[in-house]
Amino acid sequence: MTxxxxxxxxxxxxxxxxxxxxxEIKLExxxxxFERGMExxxxxxxxxxxxxxxVEILRRQADGTYTTELFxxxxxxxxxxx
Amino acid sequence: MFxxxxxxxxxxxxxxxxxxxxxxxxxxxxxxxxxxxxxSNAKVYPSGHWYFSLKDQEAxxxxxxxxxxxxxxxxxxxxxxxxxxxxxxxVYPPRGSYQMIVTGLEPxxxxxxxxxxxxxxxKLEREGFFAPERKRAIPIFPRRIGVVTSPVGAALxxxxxxxxRRNRSVNxxxxxxxxxxxxxxEEIARAIAVxxxxxxxxxxxxxxxxxxxxxxxxxxxxxVARAVLSSSVPVISGVGHETDVTICDLVAxxxxxxxxxxxxxxAKGTVELMDKWGLLDRRLNSLMTEKLALVRRQVERxxxxxSLIRYAERLKHLKERVVSRRQTLNSRLDMQFAAAQHMLKxxxxxxxxxxxxxxxxxxxxxxxxADKSVVRSFSEVKPxxxxxxxxxxxxxxxxxxxxxxxx
Numbered sequence: 170m171t172x173x174x175x176x177x178x179x180x181x182x183x184x185x186x187x188x189x190x191x192x193e194i195k196l197e198x199x200x201x202x203f204e205r206g207m208e209x210x211x212x213x214x215x216x217x218x219x220x221x222x223x224v225e226i227l228r229r230q231a232d233g234t235y236t237t238e239l240f241x242x243x244x245x246x247x248x249x250x251x
Numbered sequence: 252m253f254x255x256x257x258x259x260x261x262x263x264x265x266x267x268x269x270x271x272x273x274x275x276x277x278x279x280x281x282x283x284x285x286x287x288x289x290x291s292n293a294k295v296y297p298s299g300h301w302y303f304s305l306k307d308q309e310a311x312x313x314x315x316x317x318x319x320x321x322x323x324x325x326x327x328x329x330x331x332x333x334x335x336x337x338x339x340x341x342v343y344p345p346r347g348s349y350q351m352i353v354t355g356l357e358p359x360x361x362x363x364x365x366x367x368x369x370x371x372x373x374k375l376e377r378e379g380f381f382a383p384e385r386k387r388a389i390p391i392f393p394r395r396i397g398v399v400t401s402p403v404g405a406a407l408x409x410x411x412x413x414x415x416r417r418n419r420s421v422n423x424x425x426x427x428x429x430x431x432x433x434x435x436x437e438e439i440a441r442a443i444a445v446x447x448x449x450x451x452x453x454x455x456x457x458x459x460x461x462x463x464x465x466x467x468x469x470x471x472x473x474x475v476a477r478a479v480l481s482s483s484v485p486v487i488s489g490v491g492h493e494t495d496v497t498i499c500d501l502v503a504x505x506x507x508x509x510x511x512x513x514x515x516x517x518a519k520g521t522v523e524l525m526d527k528w529g530l531l532d533r534r535l536n537s538l539m540t541e542k543l544a545l546v547r548r549q550v551e552r553x554x555x556x557x558s559l560i561r562y563a564e565r566l567k568h569l570k571e572r573v574v575s576r577r578q579t580l581n582s583r584l585d586m587q588f589a590a591a592q593h594m595l596k597x598x599x600x601x602x603x604x605x606x607x608x609x610x611x612x613x614x615x616x617x618x619x620x621a622d623k624s625v626v627r628s629f630s631e632v633k634p635x636x637x638x639x640x641x642x643x644x645x646x647x648x649x650x651x652x653x654x655x656x657x658x
Contacts, residue, residue, distance in 0.1 A: 176392050180524065183531045190538045199542045206535040213528045216392075217420065217521075224411060226402060226425040227445060235445055240425055245408040 176216050183209040267344065274342035277349060281340035286312060286351065287359060290332045301328055305336060305351070313350035314338075320354045325367035325468070332366075333359040364464045368471055371498055375476055380502050387485040387504045391520030393453035395422040397446035397484075399439060402427040406458040406489070406510035413514035418521045424452060430459040435469040440478035447482040454485050454517055457499055458510035461492040470499040479503055489513030617641040618649075629654050 186206040190199060226240040264272070288305030295301055299318035304311050314336060316328075337355040342348070358366045375381065396414070400406045402425060414421060426446045428438035439457070446452050457479065459470065469475060470490045479486045479502045488503035489510040500506040507513035618626040619639045626632055632651050640647040 176524065180528060180531070183528075183535070187531050187534050187538065190535065190542070196542070196546050199539065203535065203539045206539075210528070210532045210535060214532075217525050217528065222415065222419045222422060224423040224425070226427060227442075237424060240402075240423075242408070242411055245403070245411070 270344045277340045287335045293328045316353040390453045397452040397455040399442040400458040401430045405460040409511040410514040417518035436472045440474045443478040456513045458489040470497040476502045487513045
């Protein structure tokens with residue numbers, strides 16, 4: 170959940186940066202805003218561009234515990250209506 | 252009365268004899284009947300048998316529905332229900348009473364599935380299962396989505412397709428279960444609980460493809476409703492088609508009309524954030540570019556920077572030309588320099604001979620106008636005029652700031 174919060178906080182700050190940059194401001198302020206904006210944007214991008222999706226399935230073991238294994242969806246194409 | 256019996260010569264029945272006769276008549280005549288009436292005095296015994304009466308305005312019929320017969324009945328027997336009971340009459344000799352052995356029950360005016368659904372919905376409603384304030388928000392940015400469904404069903408295929416298309420960055424963990432038939436209710440409930448206990452699952456989708464109300468029935472049970480309610484993370488229910496509403500849908504934090512829609516809902520938040528980020532990133536860059544362009548135009552208009560830049564470029568150009576011609580120039584320059592030095596030396600000597608240099612060496616200077624005429628009075632110059640001051644060594648270019656008539 171922290172990741173979600175981090176992301177939303179950064180996004181909110183980027184929104185503020187962009188809206189301030191849109192106003193009448195001095196060049197120096199604009200440059201420092203731009204710098205911060207780029208920093209935030211890169212951060213957000215790294216959140217969004219995570220590794221390729223992983224699909225796993227739970228398997229119940231004889232002792233009642235569960236293990237996960239990668240799910241092969243090849244057989245799903247002919248799946249019935251369930 | 253006795254006189255009558257004496258006249259007719261009839262033998263009396265024993266109670267048992269009569270009862271056996273009645274039993275034979277009633278049980279043969281009413282071996283397979285349907286009776287419609289209102290349920291009253293409904294009781295479920297610890298044995299699992301149901302005891303109740305069917306009645307109308309003028310009569311009452313005691314009924315029993317044994318456990319093996321009532322286990323397949325989905326709805327609960329409640330007083331006031333109008334039902335059609337199927338079964339047979341049975342006489343109980345020790346009490347001299349009869350009752351109906353019910354083998355099947357059907358509500359009147361409403362399907363039995365619908366009735367069962369209504370009854371459970373009412374009960375859970377009273378317990379606060381559907382309260383809006385209980386509903387949790389679906390996380391916008393889930394890392395891992397738990398999916399409770401059949402591992403071989405169309406629902407799973409639709410969900411995985413949708414997630415792959417809409418949001419490739421979210422991971423999926425499938426908690427497989429039967430979604431209909433014997434044992435499916437327990438399996439669904441357990442599949443939800445297992446995901447709920449995992450630490451890094453942010454949201455659970457409970458899904459099943461379309462089917463009849465019987466096919467979807469496991470999602471209309473209290474056990475599944477309780478599993479959804481106790482889940483530690485928000486649950487999205489996508490069971491059946493748009494028109495099917497299940498108890499699971501009602502308890503879930505969010506209801507999706509189909510499994511595909513459930514996956515869309517989960518992916519939506521991230522997709523929206525990605526779009527928002529993309530928009531902000533482009534806007535950040537275009538605003539800064541605009542700003543810089545504006546500043547450049549201002550600089551060009553307001554300062555001599557532009558001409559300075561052009562000047563520097565011209566200098567650079569000249570320098571290149573000079574360099575290329577230096578070889579040929581060097582000797583000539585040297586000669587000219589030597590000649591100039593010689594001229595300067597002789598001029599100095601001439602000037603020294605003239606005398607003023609002696610005066611100048613004592614700190615005096617001579618002011619000359621541009622036309623080389625010597626300035627003797629303030630009246631000969633104007634403020635702002637440029638003059639030349641000859642010193643003992645070298646000369647100065649000076650500008651009159653102001654003029655004062657006296658010392």
